[in-house]
Every structure is written in structure tokens, then in C-alpha cells.
Amino acid sequence: MIEADYEDRLSPAEDKEIVVRRSPQEIMDERFNKPEYNNWHKFDRHRGMPKKPFRKDDQEVDETDHMDYFPDYSDEMAREKKEEYEHICEIIRKALKKKQAELLIAIVLDGVSVTEYAEREGVSVSAISHRLDTAKKNFKKIYPKSSTFPSCHG
Structure with a gap:
């Protein structure tokens, strides 16, 4: 890379003694980093603080947070x-x-504890745990794999 850069700059140069080999970092800065930064800066330089409304000298200083x-x-x-x-x-x-659907929704989606749900239903904690396992198994029979996409994507 260093040699190819040196040869590329040497051929069009009038004074061949001025041309020296550059470090890889200098080559990368010139070829990629500077143009990329300049393009980014050209389009994004105004995206920081929103423009403040024009203030005349006799007006008070604007102390708002601009939210x-x-x-x-x-x-x-x-x-x-x-x-x-x-x-x-x-x-x-x-x-x-x-009953299975409401159990699954309450415990899995709403975050209700098994103990809390058992008290609400008036049954033992182990009964709710077994019902929850059954509900999960039945649901997995229909939907064996979970999707990584939100439901709005189908």
C-alpha cells in the first residue's frame, strides 16, 4: 500500500525528490477519512442545537431549554x-x-406472580404452576418458534 501510494504520487510530480513515502495512517486519512468527514460535515453541521429565534438588543435573553x-x-x-x-x-x-389464555396473559405478559394469581383464583400455587405449564405447552404446539419481529410485521 505504501509503495503503490508512493508510485502514484511520484509519476505526476515535477520534482521527484520532494515526494516521500507516507505512513499507512496518512494514506488512509487522505483517501478515506478526510473526504468521508467532509461529506458528513457538509450535511450534518446544522443538526446540533436548533436555531434560536432572533433576539433584538432590547429584548430579554432567552433562558428556555428549547425542548x-x-x-x-x-x-x-x-x-x-x-x-x-x-x-x-x-x-x-x-x-x-x-382460562389458560387469561392465566398466560396475567403471568407472562402482565408480570403477576404465581402466588398472587393463586390467591386471586383461590387455589394452590402448585395448581397454578401446573396450569401454567400446560398453557405454555399448548401454546407451543400451535406456535413452536418465537418470532423476533414485532407483531406489526406479521
């Missing part, structure tokens, strides 16, 4: 999570009997 410049997507994300949750619940309810 009103950025959109708030929190409610949209919450809606998407709720839709995802409802979709998964629908799949479970279609695949299993009602």
Missing part, C-alpha cells in the same frame, strides 16, 4: 405498545382456552 423545538412521541410509543400488547393477547386468546 419545545423537539416533537414529543411518547404518546405514540405508548399507543404502539398498547396495540402490540392487545395483538399478542388476541393471538393467545385465539390459540388457548379462556
Whole structure:
């Protein structure tokens, strides 16, 4: 690489004694790093702090945190999570009997402990554990592999 660079710069040079071999880092900086950085900087240099509104000399200094410049997507994300949750619940309810589906949803999705669920149903913890195992087995019969895609992708 060093020799090829040296030969490339030597042939068009008028004064051949000025041309010296460069280190690999210098070659990489010139060929790749500088142009890449310059292209990035050309397009992204204005993406930092949003432009502050123009302030006249007789106006007060703007002490806001400028968060009103950025959109708030929190409610949209919450809606998407709720839709995802409802979709998964629908799949479970279609695949299993009602009691098994509600058990699986409560313990796996909602995070209710087995003990808490057993108290709510008025049965022993071991009975709920067995029902949970049965529900999981029945669900795995229908859906043997888990998907890495969110439900919105099918």
C-alpha cells in the first residue's frame, strides 16, 4: 500500500525528490477519512442545537431549554405498545382456552406472580404452576418458534 501510494504520487510530480513515502495512517486519512468527514460535515453541521429565534438588543435573553423545538412521541410509543400488547393477547386468546389464555396473559405478559394469581383464583400455587405449564405447552404446539419481529410485521 505504501509503495503503490508512493508510485502514484511520484509519476505526476515535477520534482521527484520532494515526494516521500507516507505512513499507512496518512494514506488512509487522505483517501478515506478526510473526504468521508467532509461529506458528513457538509450535511450534518446544522443538526446540533436548533436555531434560536432572533433576539433584538432590547429584548430579554432567552433562558428556555428549547425542548419545545423537539416533537414529543411518547404518546405514540405508548399507543404502539398498547396495540402490540392487545395483538399478542388476541393471538393467545385465539390459540388457548379462556382460562389458560387469561392465566398466560396475567403471568407472562402482565408480570403477576404465581402466588398472587393463586390467591386471586383461590387455589394452590402448585395448581397454578401446573396450569401454567400446560398453557405454555399448548401454546407451543400451535406456535413452536418465537418470532423476533414485532407483531406489526406479521
